[in-house]
Amino acid sequence: MKLSVERIQEKTQTLHAEEPVASFPVLSGMQAEGECVFTGPVTYDINAAREYDHLRVTGRVSVPLTLTCSRCLADYATAVDSSFTIMYRRGTPEEVAAEEETELTEQDLISVTYSGDEIDLSHEIEEQVAMEVPLKPLCSENCKGLCPTCGVDHNQGTCDCSLTPVNFKFSALKDFKVNK
Ligand SMILES: [Zn+2]
Ligand SMILES: [Zn+2]
Incomplete structure (x- = not known):
């Protein structure tokens, strides 16, 4: 899942896409470890815009999955649905870290660096999903x-x-x- 930096600089880019879980190594790994079973593709909506000296990517990602309840051991169907904002800055992580110390950082904002003409969103998208999968799943609060x-x-x-x-x-x- 790659975006052209040049095109974002010219015009805000919006994108709606669906990709199989197999194209996300972190998610495939979770499934291989038995943490969950993804039952459909990863769907996402992305909006990427230039903002001052950086690119702001806002989006929403969802994927259906089956989890095993940690209390009653029953499998149950659920879904991850997560919204995110990622700020992409050109440069190395070290350069950006030095700059950021003097700035106020927005809450829940993920800051990532990029280099070259493209930014690859795949890793950030799968990290969003991975964060939302509960470590101790419950089929219901009252299980x-x-x-x-x-x-x-x-x-x-x-x-x-x-x-x-x-x-x-x-x-x-x-x-x-x-x-x-
Ligand atoms: Zn008993
Ligand atoms: Zn349960």
Whole structure:
């Protein structure tokens, strides 16, 4: 996913595109590691404009995926949908870092450097998606999870295990008395 710097300098560029997850190494890697399963292409809308001495790229990226709930272990379908703003400055990261120290940095703004006539957005796009994939996915905020004793999914039904500790204490007490 590359944009011509010259064309952005002349005129604001807008772009809507769809690309398979296979063209994004970070996302393919996450899928290979079993963190999630992407169930459709990565879709994005980009707006790239010249602003003073830099290029401002705003956009939105979305991709459908299946995650495994960290509490009940059920797979569930969801989607990542993220908006971002990236500022591209020409130069090396070192030069730009030195300049930036004296400037106020906008919140949530990603600052990246570029060189040459093109900027490649692919890495920033996939980083946006990767950041939004939860480390501990939950099928729902209220997921009750699995019973640690019998493994019953408490979203589906109940079990008697919660009574066991009470019974256990009671019987232990009985045994204690008998032994005495
Ligand atoms: Zn769950
Ligand atoms: Zn149980």
